[in-house]
Amino acid sequence: MTGRKLVVSALVLALLQIGFLGWIVAGRAAILRNGQEVLLKVEPVDPRDLLRGDYIYLSYDISRLPVSLIANIPAGQTTSDDGPVTVRLGKDADGYWRAKSAWLGKAPDAAADGEVDIAGHLSSGWSLTADTTLSADYGIERFYLPEGEGLAIEKDMRVRPFGVRVAVAKSGKAQIKALMDGDTMLFEEPLY
Amino acid sequence: MASYSTRVRQDIARWAENGLIDAATADALARDVEANDRRSLSFGSILAMMAALLFGAAILIFVAANWEAIPRLARVVSLFAVILAGYVGGAVVKTRGHPAIGEALWIVAAAAFGGAIALVGQMYHLTGDESSAVLTWCAGTALAAVMLRSSPLTVAAVGIAVGWLVMTLLGGFRLFGQTDFPHLYVGMAVILFLLSYCTLSRPARHLILLSLILYAALFAADHDMLQVAVALVVVSAVLFAAAVTAPGPVERIVQLGGRLPLHALIGFLTGMAMIQFTVADGEANANFAIASAVALSGIAAAIVLAGRESRGLRWIAYLGFAFELVIVYLVTMQTMLGTAGFFLVAAVFLAVLAFVIVRIEKRWAAPALQGG
Secondary structure, three states: OOHHHHHHHHHHHHHHHHHHHHHHHHHHHHHHHHOEEEEEEEEOOOOOOOOOOOEEEOEEHHHEEEHHHEOOOOOOOOEOOOEEEEEEEEEOOOOOEEEEEEEEOOOOOOOOOOEEEEEEEEOOOOEOOOOOEEEEEOOOOEEEOOOOOHHHHHHHHHHOOEEEEEEEOOOOOEEEEEEEEOOEEEEEOOOO | OOOHHHHHHHHHHHHHHHOOOOHHHHHHHHHHHHHHHHOOOOHHHHHHHHHHHHHHHHHHHHHHHOOOOOOHHHHHHHHHHHHHHHHHHHHHHHHOOOHHHHHHHHHHHHHHHHHHHHHHHHHOOOOOOHHHHHHHHHHHHHHHHHHHOOHHHHHHHHHHHHHHHHHHHHOOOOOEOOEOOOOHHHHHHHHHHHHHHHOOOHHHHHHHHHHHHHHHHHHHHHHOOHHHHHHHHHHHHHHHHHHHHOHHHHHHHHOOOOOHHHHHHHHHHHHHHHHHHHHHOOOOOHHHHHHHHHHHHHHHHHHHHHOOOOHHHHHHHHHHHHHHHHHHHHHHHOOOOOHHHHHHHHHHHHHHHHHHHHHHHHHHHHHHHHHO
């Protein structure tokens, strides 16, 4: 490859990679800016080693989904397949949003005012019998902290209720906006 | 320092300018010179590559530290700047006749791309995405390797792919037990192997073949399947036969510098060892005896058929032979003899091994001296 061609390829390559990263950032920032805001209760988490990277592992009360909420379980199916799940959230009197109903795959109709659909993922092998719960994840189960602050917060979380403010895009994609210690805001995420 | 390759490259540029050769020929010539130039790795270029790897690791760990003193927008922008400066700067430096430094800068840029992916994941608290993040990093590095025709970047892409395979299996991504075996790796290996022709990267092809043997071994271990090990042995034997009977055509296809038999032998020995472990099941039996006989005759055949041409192959064969002696001993005698017995038998084995190696090396050395 001749000199100028190589430099031009390098420039195009750099712009491609930067553009790709910028596109992800822009998409995530758009969810934060435009998404419907919901407050979710975070539950105490299992103790885990935080030495490797500083994040706390978050478990929401919507992470455990009662099977009875799921409206469209195909007849005769006893265990879940790996795939998407849509959970419709509604706001309760205490300000937290909780799961009101859920569907495997997409929701059949649009969410009414005061309700939000959040897109989750179900792994295969969960029992689908009526009185059990299964575990869904929403891509918001992790909160990264500055080095050294993970343990203290995780300890506090086990003694009093913490909440997470989440922005949910129209597509159902969720994005953590802020970590709340009761009513005090611990971390708020800037757009970028 | 104007090395031979630098001078040839200047000549090629001049010939192209004067219309003596067309652009395609100039390109092909320049790449050929470059590919052959790389074979003599200088100490300086090794140091440059090590510095680049350290720099890349520093970027990745810096991102992981999530240091708040620098706003993250500034962190993102500076990583973008490293990507841009690394790729473009590397290209400029390379065209000015310092290929080693140029390649090292590209490695830094590729590391910065991986660091930026991690940083974006951290900024927006993305979960469960390590696997796809590493795959994205691998794809970005492979793209860079093709666009810049860079052998080190190809090797880096293969390295990231192997890292992905190992981390997925070790449960680093918390996937083990939930998903199936990462067969996607075979597809990645095939794509990277094809790309390595475009980037003239023989080291990448060597690494891919070795990683595929690792993949097969992990797959066989994970699924406890004799069939996988047998398939590895058969494929290796076929490749070996092909490489020995038709060295010219095979070398034109794989372009491994005549080292395909070496990989095939490693694959064969790995597969045989897994078969032996499986069929032995802690005690000697007829199947184990057959498997051991096959392994030992395979080693002998490899030395007879291809040992003359390749010293490396001979040493792999000796290692395999030593391993076979140990494994046969462990399975057959383990229960009967104590530690002293083991040392005694090991001493006898080593003596036998030394005798065999000395005999063979002497036999091959004589004609080589005459020929050379």
